[in-house]
Amino acid sequence: MKAFVFLFRMDITTKNAQPSAGQMETYMTQWMKWIHDIDHNGQLLEGGNHFSRNGRVIYSDNKVTEGPYTSAKNSVAGYILVQAKNLDAATRLAEKCPILEGQNTSVEIRELATPGA
Numbered sequence: 001m002k003a004f005v006f007l008f009r010m011d012i013t014t015k016n017a018q019p020s021a022g023q024m025e026t027y028m029t030q031w032m033k034w035i036h037d038i039d040h041n042g043q044l045l046e047g048g049n050h051f052s053r054n055g056r057v058i059y060s061d062n063k064v065t066e067g068p069y070t071s072a073k074n075s076v077a078g079y080i081l082v083q084a085k086n087l088d089a090a091t092r093l094a095e096k097c098p099i100l101e102g103q104n105t106s107v108e109i110r111e112l113a114t115p116g117a
Helices: 021-040 087-094
Strands: 002-010 044-050 056-058 064-066 075-084 106-111
Touching: 002 087, 021 044, 021 075, 075 087, 087 106
Parallel strands: none
Antiparallel strands: 002 075, 002 106, 044 075, 056 064
């Protein structure tokens, strides 16, 4: 088995793009079921979290900007670590992520490099 990170991207900056309390409750129910299924199958690794909406970006010219890095109004909102046989198997897990039901959202799948490889 290989280790992968799922990076969850969504619009965290536009007020109208934020879910209502009711929507958030529905999303969290779907999210917890998805995470439970991954954990139940022994594929959820320790680690992972949601990120705050605060932060800074430091660029190579020492320019500092306030807030998270965004591209097309998207920013990384959090991540989890999973294990899967290969990238295709990890992709199948990620395809079921409820965050993909939202607009302007994505899940990036990256294999964790083996130290020394």
